[in-house]
Amino acid sequence: MSETEANPTDLLFNQSLEKGLAVLRAFNAQRRTMTLGDVASATSISKSSAQRMVHTLETLGYICKHPRTRRYQLTPKVLEVGYNYLAADILVDVANPFLSELANMTGETVNLTEPYEREMVYVARFVASKFIPIHMPIGSRIPMYCTASGRAYLSGLDESEAQTLLLSSERAVHTPHTRTGVEDIMETVRVARERGFASNREELFLGDMTVAAPIFNSERRPVASVHVVAPTSRWTAEDAERKLGPLVLECARSISNSVRTLV
Template sequence: MSDIENALFNQSLEKGLAVLKAFNARRRTMNLAEVAQAAGINKSSAQRMVHTLEALGYVRKNAITKRFQLTPEVMEIGYNYLASNTLVDVANPFLAELAQVTGETTNLTEPVADDMIYVARFVGPKFIPIHMPLGSRIPMYCTASGRAYLSALPREQAHQHLSGCTFVQHTRQTRVGLDDILERVEQARRDGFSTNCEELFLGDMALAAPVRNSEGLPVAAVHVVAPTSRWTVEEAERRLGPAVLECARAITTSIRALQL
């Protein structure tokens, strides 16, 4: 960060955002000490941040437990991003068509640091074992979406990105060796789409293809959910792979026309 950027950087805003991000599925409610620890700030700062966020309507205190939790007001921030995201608008009809053609749930994810985040979905008529709400984040290294995105990056950039990741063994199927993961990325580069089978959740399989901008760089990934209870890897790649690839190409063509 340059000297100018340092001078402009607002640490209070940083702390406020850290408090908001500290709440999650594992920390649904917290007291001030827990907020401070989760956000990485001291208790005095936590008190000021929570008081301000409470006054603004983003946090509330339970009258009985005296613990703090987020309010629905927080959702407006995420909604505003989705509402202003032209990529999501462009992708939606193609995702809907892909869901109709495959009979399975389809999703659009965008990169955030080392993860992919869900920004659009069309739910198919069939049961899926894992529910991932919009806004959920999944690691790049062990998911179809992430590997599809990485496969569209220049090789050196993809290697550099993965070299900075921490690999966690989520299931027995999770690939945690850098060379092994890079080989999967290369396979996706050759095939045009990537497959993930039970590397993040048992029973979950997905096929994904990258969406590129007008410069040919990846900006997102389309993926279709193919539970192992209904699909084998071979059948999914044969029947779903071409459809996912065609959907991603159609979205790419559309956003290039808009020069996104």
């Protein structure tokens, strides 16, 4: 973000609010704590603006200064915003019993993700007692193009819409198995559309394999994906697709049917 107006014709747009949100979003795993200078640099705003934003957020309780290091960090109050979204999200309430049942049936970790721009966001999770190679807490985001949940969501869109999303994605290579070619990825989306579920074989993380199916609303638009984690230490791709695919698909259909009766 810069000091220039995001849209000079939008008289209702509040740049101060934009800057304040930018400050909150600047804190992450790489920037757990920051000085005022760090905040200004991370958000591309002036140091005086950063000072005003930090002071306001500190007064409101969203940021605090460490007593020893004197560096700023987020407080648990920030979680209120995310929690309120989950509390208001009827899909999560509807899906939870089905996700729990799927986790019990498969003995593996089950997740619910929702689309945001070109990523899928974790909004519900049932963790199995078995080892999983990657921990993805609620709120984590993963790219659509190289994940089963993302491809499941894309399979619910029409061909041109799915392709447009892929073309606008930054398709980085994460592992030796990552597919980055649009046509190559679109072929996996077409296969997922035909059989009802998608799969991912170590394209985002090594050792991580997932099987996913899309969830639809009453207008037959995809609104989320449910996926099961099938680590390569316990599953072959063929067994995961053969055994988990139908279960994931049935779970997604049950959630979709329940959502339609409430919307």
